[in-house]
Amino acid sequence: MRTTLFLFLLLPALANGQRLSYRWLNQPCAQVINCDSGCTACNMPETEGALLVGTNLAKVGVDVCPHPVTVADNALYTYGWPAVPDDQHVLLLSGLVMQPVELDSVVIHHGRASDGPALLRIGLSINGAPAITVAEELVVEGMGTTVLTGLGTVAAADGNAMGMYQLVLQPFQGQGGSWTLDEVRIAAGPAPVTGITELAPGSVPGAPRFDLLGRPAPRYDANGVFIDRYKRVRVR
8 A cells, every 4th residue: 555655756856857868879869979990879868757858968169989898889089189178178968848847856977087087077057047156076997876866947038939048078187097977867747837927918818017016017027026907016
């Protein structure tokens, strides 16, 4: 009985959640990444849910080459990282949100060669704003996992139908060796809706408008919160 109740309570959360998984498998898809000495890998995420739409990984100023780690499963070997991070050497993972979401977690499975970058800077940009550094993590020799949680809310900016996020990955402080990226998983859930929703002008045709002192207000909407039926309260 307790198990049944637990599953009943858990199902809505699973149904409303979302996960994007970048694994760069050796299979055809809409976007692929390849190199002269490596394999061809699918450069699109696997999607679970309907909140996020993920795009392909983009590279700036570095070389990326997929190599198999297991059968049909590749990791990205990347080269050309500077000693000090800069905007000319980055990997970018971008996506769109259909409704306000909380970025619950980002899991990165990665590592380095013995002379590869020792540190990884992770940035997050929301709706095209400059990226904010959310973590700087040690990169282990071989492979390890970095887990980030509670990265905040992504929602559409005013006038836009969708919100946008972008993860910025910047390994640095190496001696010319490679940084390996095997998998990235992004998990999100619906953001709680708070505050007062602004009502559209004319939602109650012909309703009189008054300011906070009871005086008739002009028939023009300004920025603020309006309450209809018999009065509208204009917040200045």
